[in-house]
Amino acid sequence: LSGILVVGTGNSWRGDDAVGLEAATALREWLPQSVRVLATEAEQSSLLDEWEGCDTVFIIDAVHSNAEPGTIHRVDLNAETVPHAVLKGSTHHFSLGDTIELARALKRLPATARFFGIEGAAYAPGEPLSPAVAAALPALVEEIAKEVEGLL
Amino acid sequence: MADETRTIKTDYLARVEGEGGMLIRLKGSEIEEVKLNIFEPPRFFEAFLRGRYFAEAPDITARICGICPVAYQMAASHSMEAICGAKVEGQLNALRRLLYCGEWIESHALHVYMLHAPDFLKLPSAIEIAAVAPEVVEKALRLKKIGNHVMTVVGGREIHPINVRVGGFYRTPSKAELEAMVPDLEWALETSVETVKWANTLDFPDFEMDYEFLALDAGGVYPIEGGDRFATNRGLNAPLDEFYDHVAEDHVQHANALHGRMRERGSYLTGPMARYALWYDLLGDRAKAAAEEIGLPKEVKNPYKSILVRSVELVEACSEALRIIGEYEQPAEPAVEVTPRAGVACGASEAPRGTLCHRYRIDDTGIILDATITPPTAQNQPQIEADLRGFVSKFMDLPHDELTLRCEQAIRNYDPCISCATHFLNLEIERT
Numbered sequence: 001l002s003g004i005l006v007v008g009t010g011n012s013w014r015g016d017d018a019v020g021l022e023a024a025t026a027l028r029e030w031l032p033q034s035v036r037v038l039a040t041e042a043e044q045s046s047l048l049d050e051w052e053g054c055d056t057v058f059i060i061d062a063v064h065s066n067a068e069p070g071t072i073h074r075v076d077l078n079a080e081t082v083p084h085a086v087l088k089g090s091t092h093h094f095s096l097g098d099t100i101e102l103a104r105a106l107k108r109l110p111a112t113a114r115f116f117g118i119e120g121a122a123y124a125p126g127e128p129l130s131p132a133v134a135a136a137l138p139a140l141v142e143e144i145a146k147e148v149e150g151l152l
Numbered sequence: 153m154a155d156e157t158r159t160i161k162t163d164y165l166a167r168v169e170g171e172g173g174m175l176i177r178l179k180g181s182e183i184e185e186v187k188l189n190i191f192e193p194p195r196f197f198e199a200f201l202r203g204r205y206f207a208e209a210p211d212i213t214a215r216i217c218g219i220c221p222v223a224y225q226m227a228a229s230h231s232m233e234a235i236c237g238a239k240v241e242g243q244l245n246a247l248r249r250l251l252y253c254g255e256w257i258e259s260h261a262l263h264v265y266m267l268h269a270p271d272f273l274k275l276p277s278a279i280e281i282a283a284v285a286p287e288v289v290e291k292a293l294r295l296k297k298i299g300n301h302v303m304t305v306v307g308g309r310e311i312h313p314i315n316v317r318v319g320g321f322y323r324t325p326s327k328a329e330l331e332a333m334v335p336d337l338e339w340a341l342e343t344s345v346e347t348v349k350w351a352n353t354l355d356f357p358d359f360e361m362d363y364e365f366l367a368l369d370a371g372g373v374y375p376i377e378g379g380d381r382f383a384t385n386r387g388l389n390a391p392l393d394e395f396y397d398h399v400a401e402d403h404v405q406h407a408n409a410l411h412g413r414m415r416e417r418g419s420y421l422t423g424p425m426a427r428y429a430l431w432y433d434l435l436g437d438r439a440k441a442a443a444e445e446i447g448l449p450k451e452v453k454n455p456y457k458s459i460l461v462r463s464v465e466l467v468e469a470c471s472e473a474l475r476i477i478g479e480y481e482q483p484a485e486p487a488v489e490v491t492p493r494a495g496v497a498c499g500a501s502e503a504p505r506g507t508l509c510h511r512y513r514i515d516d517t518g519i520i521l522d523a524t525i526t527p528p529t530a531q532n533q534p535q536i537e538a539d540l541r542g543f544v545s546k547f548m549d550l551p552h553d554e555l556t557l558r559c560e561q562a563i564r565n566y567d568p569c570i571s572c573a574t575h576f577l578n579l580e581i582e583r584t
Contacts, residue, residue: 043218043311046300048293094266098279105282106289 002034004148005051005110008060009040009096015127016069016120019137020061022129023118026141031148045094048103056112056151058144061096062133063117070136072143073117077104082115112151116144155180160544160556165563166277168267169219170570174559175406176544183544186537188563190407190570201523206232206492206514207318213510213525214312217569219262222255222307223503225316227510227525230378231499232318234393235514238490243483244320245377247306250330250476251313252377252501254302256469257340258310259504260424260462261299263567264347265292268459271561272354288350291343295466298336302473305329320487330477337477341470345442348463352446357558360453361542363535364417365426366399368392368502374434374468375427375502382500382507383430384420385451392498395509401526409570412531419534422506423566424461425452436475439468455539455565462567492518503528505567529568536563 008024011017024039031037038050051057063073075082081104082097094102103109118140121130129137160176170190177185197216201209209228214221226248233240240248265288266278275281282289300310305325307313315321364386368379383389388398401410414420428435429451435443443464452461496513506528513521539562547555 043300045293045296046310049297098277101279102282102289105279106286 001036002056002152003054004056004058004151005036005038005054006031006058006060006144006148007038007040007047007050009044009047010062011041013125015123015125016118016130016133017062017123019118019120019129019133020059023060023116023137023141023144026137027145027148030141030145032152034152035148043094044096044099045102047096047099048106048108051103051110052108054110057110058114058116058148059096059100060116060118060140060144062120062123064120064123067119068132069119069121069130070132071119072136072140073115073119075115075117077109077113077115078111082117114147116140157184158552160552160559162556162560165560168564168568168570169217170568172563172568172570174540174563176540176559178544178548181548183541186541186544187406188533188536188540190409190533194408198523198525201512201520204520206235206512206518206520207490209510209512209520209523210316210318211312211314214316216525216527218311219259219569220255220503220505220508221312222252222303222316223501223508224510225313226252226377226501227499227508228512229316229318229499230501231497231510231512232514233490234497234499235495235512236318236490236493238319238488240320240488243481244324244487246476246480247321247324247483248316249377250473250480251303251306251316253469253473253476254299254306256299256376256465256504257302257473258296258299259567260466260469261292261295263504264351264459264462264466265289265295267567268462268561268564269354271557271564272459274557291347295340295343295347298333298340299469301336302333305333317487319490320483320485322486324482324486326482327480330480334474334477337470337474341438341467341474344463344466344470345438347466348442348446348460351459351463352448354459356454356456357543357547358454359456359543359546361455361539363425363429363453364414364420365429366414366420366422366507366531367427367430368500368507369430372434374431374436374472376469376472378499378501382509384414385426385429386417392500392509395498395500395526396511396524399509399526399531401530407533409530409533410526411533412526413534419538420531421455421535422528422531423458424465424504424506425455425458426506427502428452428461428464435464435468436471438471439464442467455562458565458567492516503569505529505569506532527569529566529570532566532568536566536568539565
């Protein structure tokens with residue numbers, strides 16, 4: 001195994017919130033088996049265990065910050081914190097932002113930790129990705145795939 | 153000064169499940185208004201259960217909460233089994249209790265360390281605790297993970313388990329699968345005992361309330377996965393089917409969650425403090441010893457000390473999980489057969505945060521005709537407001553920020569699950 005984890009998170013039933021999961025599914029097709037790719041709807045604090053022992057983690061999720069839908073937010077997590085406006089608290093106790101900050105405080109963030117957020121437009125139950133988000137997805141998948149391949 | 157109006161307000165409560173706020177208005181030394189505002193949108197679960205098949209209720213209602221799905225699965229299953237005359241006993245019931253212990257461990261560990269502890273340590277969240285005392289947060293994460301793992305092994309997955317059904321399970325685990333969890337659970341048990349001692353080092357305000365405590369009566373065991381009766385410390389002990397003869401649910405304008413009250417007496421408390429006060433004698437030796445070691449009385453009336461009681465229950469959940477695994481023999485069948493018949497019955501379980509009661513009416517083909525779900529947080533709302541009123545009247549001279557924090561803490565004392573509570577909205581349209 002490569003020590004690289006690619007994780008897409010979100011809710012497959014809530015419109016654009018599924019984009020992280022869809023990105024991970026596409027990356028699973030693209031990347032070699034030595035790269036662990038995870039599409040997960042599990043509780044976010046469990047990610048701490050998922051990336052334990054990894055030197056690199058790429059995290060993909062939908063974000064809501066009133067930017068143009070489809071905008072890609074790139075954050076180097078070891079150099080900066082995720083802006084609160086980008087990753088707001090979840091109502092389910094531990095959000096992705098909390099988990100990342102908790103990992104930082106516990107020194108459990110991998111040496112390379114990158115966050116890719118895709119600005120969503122709509123989160124209605126049972127809806128597919130909105131057009132702007134669906135249109136942004138292929139380029140993001142390619143960008144992450146190439147970046148991961150560069151590390152192999 | 154005497155008539156000065158003072159407002160204590162928190163628009164968005166942190167470290168509770170779901171969306172709520174708080175408003176307290178004082179005029180001079182008079183408390184004019186106390187409101188726990190619950191603005192989490194309504195969920196309508198009871199309405200969309202109508203017309204569904206009875207066997208779907210455990211999976212549908214589990215979706216009400218990601219923190220306590222097992223509570224819903226158990227209450228729904230008990231209700232359906234009561235209607236249909238089925239009994240789940242022996243090792244199948246022990247497995248249910250084990251699954252539920254997993255939920256108690258993950259939920260109590262999360263609340264004690266990550267949601268409630270920051271109040272006592274005067275830090276904004278567990279992230280700041282991690283910076284100053286990483287070992288505390290690491291401990292909490294491992295405890296929570298062990299609880300989640302119990303849920304995965306018995307329930308199929310940690311959030312919204314998929315292995316529960318009316319009558320039992322789809323598949324039962326082997327003895328070896330359960331025994332593999334023993335070393336982790338032994339660590340969890342010792343860590344829980346330490347947790348009780350650690351929680352006892354925190355500072356508690358000098359404040360007590362005279363509570364009516366309500367919990368299930370599980371017939372000789374500490375109530376967790378269910379009970380056929382319910383009891384209070386005011387002498388009430390009745391069959392579960394009489395729950396709604398004693399408990400009323402009122403709609404109030406400031407909350408999208410019904411307020412529970414005793415028809416004759418008003419607010420009451422359900423949750424760890426109630427279970428502990430009513431059933432202390434039924435706790436296992438380790439839990440009792442942990443309580444005795446810190447001098448915890450058999451009845452705790454200071455709501456801020458709920459963290460101590462929750463920690464004692466953490467010990468109980470770990471000991472019970474180990475006991476059940478030790479005595480486990482894989483049942484021949486994963487479930488008993490449940491054939492639908494027309495009827496109505498209540499079913500309940502003890503969610504980490506208190507008694508959860510369901511009542512269903514089904515027809516002879518198993519179709520749900522109506523459903524009532526009464527979660528613990530809905531029941532506790534009037535008592536939370538009463539605590540706030542009591543606390544503010546005693547401590548109104550505290551500096552504003554400190555009083556606000558203590559009031560927020562008064563709400564978090566209950567580990568409220570607002571998402572669970574908001575399943576109802578009385579919609580009134582005014583026309584002129």
